[in-house]
Amino acid sequence: MLGTLRLVAAAPSLDEVDRLLVEELMADGRATLAALAEKAGLSVSAVQSRVRRLETRGVIRGYSASVDPTVLGLALSAFVALTPLDPTVPTEDVPDRLRGLPAVEACYSVTGAAGYLLLVRAGSADRLEHVLQEIRAISRAGTHTAVVLRTFFER
């Protein structure tokens, strides 16, 4: 029966019920266990233990309120592509250091000439320019910035 052995630590797969629960909780992070139980066709206790398992396994990372960014004074968003000034210098620690800047909301490494792509939020053009200076200093890279004119949707 060796064929049934599987590695589950890295990417635990979800059964149908778990997928339903995850989907519902993504749509409404405050859904009650009773409501989830009804949709899943299970008891509340069963759903409760499943949700807790999803949380402890890291499938569900957390819950958050989604807030209108303009109200928070973060009217300006921009995508910043980083192109290393010297491609031979390793840049592995750059993301960790960029994480220290609150204005940097996301950090990816991507295919193409630019090594890193960032999503930056700032309150004004002045603030954005200041953040860009900090980013350049940290990353030792050139920046190419595309300012967001309109956010149609973010899911």
Add this chain to the structure above:
Amino acid sequence: MLGTLRLVAAAPSLDEVDRLLVEELMADGRATLAALAEKAGLSVSAVQSRVRRLETRGVIRGYSASVDPTVLGLALSAFVALTPLDPTVPTEDVPDRLRGLPAVEACYSVTGAAGYLLLVRAGSADRLEHVLQEIRAISRAGTHTAVVLRTFFER
């Protein structure tokens, strides 16, 4: 005293307490009113009415669980820049139609040659290619894709 007149409908500003509540709820969407009340130094009832007001005013748009994308079989993310094939053709309805594609997680209009920038999530290279075809058909635009090699953080 005309100088004190202001338009508040578009961007209602928040007082200090509201800002604190919003911040806490962004960090933990399931924070209890009691916990919020303690941090704010107010009664539960006061906090309750404030939170409800933030929700009805649209400052808080909703609550959601954040889920590990790899577990959902969405291991592949990509940024897609759309450059209109014919710049004279209006493209205002494109975002609304792209919203119909579940794989398109975000849609922005940005400065630069590319009119739109999309964040796309797909389960595989095959799926991504299929989504790109759909996007091109909908938007009547050329696509330039940067595949995400690693997501260092998303806040």
Add this chain to the structure above:
DNA sequence: CTTGAAAAGGCCATGAA
């Protein structure tokens, strides 16, 4: 995994300031 029940705690409407 299910049911059932008891206890604890949070939510919400109300009244009063």
Add this chain to the structure above:
DNA sequence: TTCATGGCCTTTTCAAG
């Protein structure tokens, strides 16, 4: 807008099948 209170609902934990 604030606070205090009681009723109702939800969650949690247990036991037993």
